[in-house]
Amino acid sequence: MEVILQNLTKKFPGRDRRKKKDIIAVSDFSFRIPDGKLIGLLGPSGCGKSTTLNLISGLVKPTAGRIFFGEDDVTDLPPEHRGIGLVFQNYALYPHLTVMQNILFPLQNLKGRDRLTKAEMAEKAREAAGLVQIEELLDRKPGELSGGQQQRVAIARALVKRPKVLLLDEPLSNLDARLRLQTREEIRRIQRETGITTIFVTHDQEEAMSISDMIVVMKEGIVQQIGRPQEVYDNPANLFVARFLGTPPVNVFDGKIRDGRLYIGAEAVLEGLEVFADPMPEEVCVAVRPEGFRLRENGVLSCELSGVEVMGRDISVVSRNKFSLNPQIRSIISTENQPDFESHVVRFDLIPRKVFVFRRDTEERIGFAVSGGGVQ
Ligand SMILES: Nc1ncnc2c1ncn2[C@@H]1O[C@H](COP(=O)(O)OP(=O)(O)OP(=O)(O)O)[C@@H](O)[C@H]1O
Numbered sequence: 552m553e554v555i556l557q558n559l560t561k562k563f564p565g566r567d568r569r570k571k572k573d574i575i576a577v578s579d580f581s582f583r584i585p586d587g588k589l590i591g592l593l594g595p596s597g598c599g600k601s602t603t604l605n606l607i608s609g610l611v612k613p614t615a616g617r618i619f620f621g622e623d624d625v626t627d628l629p630p631e632h633r634g635i636g637l638v639f640q641n642y643a644l645y646p647h648l649t650v651m652q653n654i655l656f657p658l659q660n661l662k663g664r665d666r667l668t669k670a671e672m673a674e675k676a677r678e679a680a681g682l683v684q685i686e687e688l689l690d691r692k693p694g695e696l697s698g699g700q701q702q703r704v705a706i707a708r709a710l711v712k713r714p715k716v717l718l719l720d721e722p723l724s725n726l727d728a729r730l731r732l733q734t735r736e737e738i739r740r741i742q743r744e745t746g747i748t749t750i751f752v753t754h755d756q757e758e759a760m761s762i763s764d765m766i767v768v769m770k771e772g773i774v775q776q777i778g779r780p781q782e783v784y785d786n787p788a789n790l791f792v793a794r795f796l797g798t799p800p801v802n803v804f805d806g807k808i809r810d811g812r813l814y815i816g817a818e819a820v821l822e823g824l825e826v827f828a829d830p831m832p833e834e835v836c837v838a839v840r841p842e843g844f845r846l847r848e849n850g851v852l853s854c855e856l857s858g859v860e861v862m863g864r865d866i867s868v869v870s871r872n873k874f875s876l877n878p879q880i881r882s883i884i885s886t887e888n889q890p891d892f893e894s895h896v897v898r899f900d901l902i903p904r905k906v907f908v909f910r911r912d913t914e915e916r917i918g919f920a921v922s923g924g925g926v927q
Pocket residue numbers: 563564574575576594595596597598599600601602603754
């Protein structure tokens with residue numbers, strides 16, 4: 552089912568009513584969500600992710616804009632008539648009912664032509680339990696299950712009516728790290744198997760990047776960028792998006808463009824730039840992905856070494872530079888290429904495609920490095 556969001560806006564009245572200042576939780580959001588895809592809604596706390604999901608579910612009414620499921624305008628339909636499945640962070644299972652009864656629950660209130668016999672209901676519930684692989688737990692109560700198992704039950708309950716759209720609000724945040732990893736892969740598998748258009752809210756960029764077909768990055772109610780995870784990582788629209796995606800985060804420096812060259816400090820760091828701003832500003836922000844540094848004795852960027860953290864396959868070199876806007880520069884270097892631990896200075900070459908250039912005032916991206924930086 553294709554889901555179309557058309558100029559969606561949601562305002563809430565502000566706390567201080569005398570000031571009459573509304574909170575704009577979602578601002579003019581338009582997006583055509585392709586059928587059968589998994590979309591990750593991503594952003595820091597308060598950016599409007601849950602409100603967007605609640606608008607799609609019908610739990611919240613938009614201040615302006617329309618929502619379509621395929622050809623149907625569902626903007627004024629209540630949640631129970633939209634054909635959605637909802638899963639929340641806190642599972643919301645009925646503790647006094649068994650797993651089977653919890654999964655059956657949405658089928659028991661069907662009316663008219665949709666009514667099912669007991670046998671049909673049981674078959675559908677078993678089918679949903681099979682999808683999330685909890686058939687052997689059907690007689691237990693939620694209190695006898697682990698967090699991961701409870702979340703599977705919640706997903707089975709959301710799937711049992713074969714929804715047109717599945718909406719997941721931070722479904723993994725109550726799980727420990729290992730279960731989170733396992734359950735997110737499960738969600739991906741279930742989504743692929745059922746082909747249900749799924750919208751997934753998370754503040755965890757790694758989670759969103761790893762399972763989504765497309766991600767939507769939001770900030771203060773405004774969509775910053777929509778695209779395939781790798782596309783957004785490699786071509787961030789602005790400094791906020793560049794900073795939000797990737798661990799460790801991108802390293803940001805004060806930079807200058809002079810005669811088509813990019814400088815961090817007095818050293819010409821990169822020779823070749825592709826800049827799509829006219830006129831080209833002189834003062835810019837430069838962001839370098841942690842994997843964009845390479846150690847070399849005569850490297851183009853000189854930093855003060857403050858430490859090295861061993862991560863197994865790679866090492867993380869921690870250093871400082873007076874033009875850095877991050878308190879520390881974190882670069883990820885292969886273990887074959889260790890710095891001289893005795894030295895106080897490290898020099899890096901920069902890998903052009905890992906270096907982005909932003910306007911200082913609006914923080915919008917205006918280019919990237921295409922050559923130079925010492926790396927051939
Ligand atoms: N019912 C409400 N009444 C007033 N303001 C609200 C209401 N619901 C949300 N907001 C405000 O709207 C903004 C967006 O909230 P929303 O819950 O959508 O953000 P979020 O990105 O999901 O955050 P989180 O990750 O913390 O859940 C916030 O400023 C929030 O305080």
